Amino acid sequence: VQLQASGGGLVQTGGSLRLSCAASGRPESPRVLGWFRQAPGKEREFVGAVTRSGRSTYYGDSVKGRFIISRDINGNTVYLQMNSLKPEDTAVYYCGATSRYDLYDRLNAYEYWGQGTQVTVSS
Secondary structure, three states: OEEEEEOOEEEEOOOOEEEEEEEEOOOOOOOEEEEEEEOOOOOOEEEEEEEOOOOOEEEOOOOOOOEEEEEOOOOOEEEEEEOOOOHHHOEEEEEEEEOOHHHOOOHHHOOEEOOOEEEEEEO
16 A cells, blocks of 8 residues: 655644545555654654544544544545644654554554655744
């Protein structure tokens, strides 16, 4: 599976950004697509995940109520709508794919990763 992320950038506090990640390379879309982020000097942190059907979504505590994760109808693209952004959201955001429905928030459960995309929120 190849994952191609896009959509990062610079935004002011309170603004919004939408990240996209397109999966390719397999006839069937990944069971779970997720986003993690990593700020300088910190460990990679779970942000959100969505199942293939799009019906089940999961969020990290720090983004609940502000971020929305979704997948397109074919299941091959995952989106992360980020609203009410804060400076602490500044990080490199990575999309990943896993076959494990039950380990959607576990970094080491993800078998495939895209390149990161930088999100910077200015105060």
